[in-house]
Amino acid sequence: MSKVIIELTREEAKLLYGCLARTFAKGDMLDAGEKVEKIIMGQLTEDSKEEPYIKETVVDVILKYNTNYGDNKICECGHPYYRHFDTYEDMYAIGCKYCRCNEFKEVNE
Numbered sequence: 001m002s003k004v005i006i007e008l009t010r011e012e013a014k015l016l017y018g019c020l021a022r023t024f025a026k027g028d029m030l031d032a033g034e035k036v037e038k039i040i041m042g043q044l045t046e047d048s049k050e051e052p053y054i055k056e057t058v059v060d061v062i063l064k065y066n067t068n069y070g071d072n073k074i075c076e077c078g079h080p081y082y083r084h085f086d087t088y089e090d091m092y093a094i095g096c097k098y099c100r101c102n103e104f105k106e107v108n109e
Helices: 010-026 029-040
Strands: none
Touching: none
């Protein structure tokens, strides 16, 4: 691991500390690194310390029907794989149509 030593003025250090404290409180480590780089390069000043938007990363996991999986595989609920999808709505994953099973889990034989 290499170390980089930089000299900051008191104002730059206060600005850096304030930006990092706010960023770490939000839990956005990538944003913190970007702000540190801007401060070091002299691109971030007291007047421009806040961005106009708060950036949030959202990850959606969408369960989709797999035509290669095998329609006749049986779920723990006792119903076949294809019954966990809506055949009238482009095979949208709805959970089992015949019971309260929300997610297909194959029975291990």
